[in-house]
Amino acid sequence: MEVVHARCCGLDVHKKSVIACVLITQPDGNTERYIRTFKTMTTDLVALSDWLSTLSVSHVALESTGVYWRPAVRHEALLDREGMKGPLLRTVAAVC
Numbered sequence: 001m002e003v004v005h006a007r008c009c010g011l012d013v014h015k016k017s018v019i020a021c022v023l024i025t026q027p028d029g030n031t032e033r034y035i036r037t038f039k040t041m042t043t044d045l046v047a048l049s050d051w052l053s054t055l056s057v058s059h060v061a062l063e064s065t066g067v068y069w070r071p072a073v074r075h076e077a078l079l080d081r082e083g084m085k086g087p088l089l090r091t092v093a094a095v096c
Contacts, residue, residue, distance in 0.1 A: 006025045006058075007022070007023075007024050007025075007055065007056050007058050007059075008022070008023055008057060008058065008059040008060070009021065009057045009059070009060045009061075010060075010061055010062070010063070011060060011061070011062040011063070011072060012063055012064070013040075013064035013068050013072050014040075014068055015040070015068045016039060016040055017037050017038065018038045018039075018040060018044075018045070018048060018072060019035065019036075019038075020036050020051070021033065021034070021035045022034040022035075022052070022055050022057055034055065036048075036051065040072070045072065
């Protein structure tokens, strides 16, 4: 399978938590996986952004049910400030 984004993150957004799974593909084809859970308060979303920046994540996508995605989308600028791309975040925000 061809690697599309070597450093990406998927976010599963819940009412009180965000679970982040980062996949980093090495040049030799091996993949490292990191999973962390963050709360949805602003300071926690800033910590999420900082963690993704530390791992040099370039692309972020999210999945959420109901309206629980809103805090993450409201703080999308936290991801953009680090130069990350979140096409699904923009799509979800545009739907509402």
